[in-house]
Amino acid sequence: MSETAVVSVTAGAPTVVVDRLDITYRLYADSAPKLRKAFVGDRRQREYRSVEAVRDVSFVASSGEAIGIVGHNGSGKSTLLRGIAGLVPITDGDVYASSIPVLLGVAAALEPELSGRRNVLLGGTALGITRDELEDRFDDIVAFAGVEEFIDLPLRAFSAGMRSRLQFAIATAITPEILMVDESLSTGDAEFKERSDERIRGMLGEAGTVFLVSHAMRSIRDVCTRVLWLDHGLLVADGDTDEVVDAYERHVEARRRKRPEHPPEPS
């Protein structure tokens, strides 16, 4: 389960099984003192509200598939990814995976004050890559991210694009069996986009599985073989990329035309 580097599944075998997944957040309506709750019991129940971020979602993903996830802001795309990766607690239902999915989220492990070099070590070891493996791949990582000249400067001197390139390079230094890319969080220029798409396609050739959350339908069409459409936490479509993306674009267009009467809710 922990060996992120080894692809143990043959093409076509399921890598992720999601069965009736519910993820509900309980958010406190105000910052009510929680110690009080511990002492006097839960009488203030009405002060928090539940947000059902993911509702009754089921699907099976197989190796060699690149699955795009589309939906409006707040439809539960990122939460679904985090639930599958075991990063947020599952409220109900089951998730099975052939190995721990790697979410492209090393950014959180990086330290702006430290040099790019130390950050490669930091991000890589956070993902469970050993120091030796990292040292072997160091030059590749830096070259792939295209940050050779900056690697000894503190990370805060990096541009946002350089940072996200470095992130991608670290996360994919050892080919994960299941990679999750949440693009609504990252930036990168067109040239790097091409290189990262290429690496993703390379992974698929090695029978990996990729999940891609993006608002750019271009990226989804370029990379994905299948698309899930989430709406308010529900899975409303699951199928061929062009079919689902076409339908989603029609829906977005229809919503845009209706906007004057029905302003969309803030997300």
Place this chain on the structure above:
Amino acid sequence: MTQPDHPRPDTGLPQPQRPDLPDDPRERWPHLHRVGVRLPLRDYLRELWRRREFAITVPLGELKAQNQDSALGQIWHLLNPLLLIAVYYLIFGVILQVEERRGVDNYLPFLIVGVIIFDYTRTSIQAGARMIVKNRKLVQSINFPRAVLPLSAIVSEAIAHLYSLPIMLVLVTVVPGGPAPQWTWLLLVVVFVLQSMFNLGISMVVARLSFHFRDMQQLLPFVMRLYFYSSGVLIPINPEIIPNTALVTILQLNPAYLIVEMAREAVLAGPLEPQVWLLGAAWSVSMLLVGFWYFRAAENEYGRV
């Protein structure tokens, strides 16, 4: 309260059906593992071991970044306890004259060891308490055994403490009434190991508690202050000072007192009392086990928003 129901968008596509799945998909596909359940203990420890570099790299970077902006920088790690010792000595030694009035011999070396040793536990607990809350983003982005976080907090405090120990030894030899260097000083290694185990255990407990109760971090400084006074750092715990003998016994059984006492026996040439060392060791081992068990019991909760 749940959100209102939204109309299903018109997709023009068939509503996806739940795939035909066995109750436990692992029967059909044995290579699958369940996500969102805790790793078995052995795997958990192995994953923790794989992250050892991370647990050490983070604190080193932090130590460096922490004091970069102040003029004296790293020196503050050492200056802090020294200034504290000076303040306590002024109040208790010079003004209140504990030495003459309470029969405390050689108050200054007694105080130096007490403050420096207790400070390691205090800073460890306070650093541990912040770890989960502070690293929420990290927890929500990367899958790793969450025990790495309190562990790296303790590594960081341990490194800082290892800088203070030699200073402590130099100080006790130069102040009046201090002992000459002697072989029992080697026992400080034992104290350090036991204290680190205890600190790691208790900071795991505090890390989980402050995740559940946000108020914990506000309360903690006061709890630590109380603990400081009841652990015999400033004044010895004996019936001459505390008349209630039951209370004396209870305070003498508390782990921080035992750790401070062990260090004093080792450094200040006091007689070595086996029961202090045995009790101290028992506390450290059980605190580490209990702390680890308690922290890991909520392993999958820490990513909750």
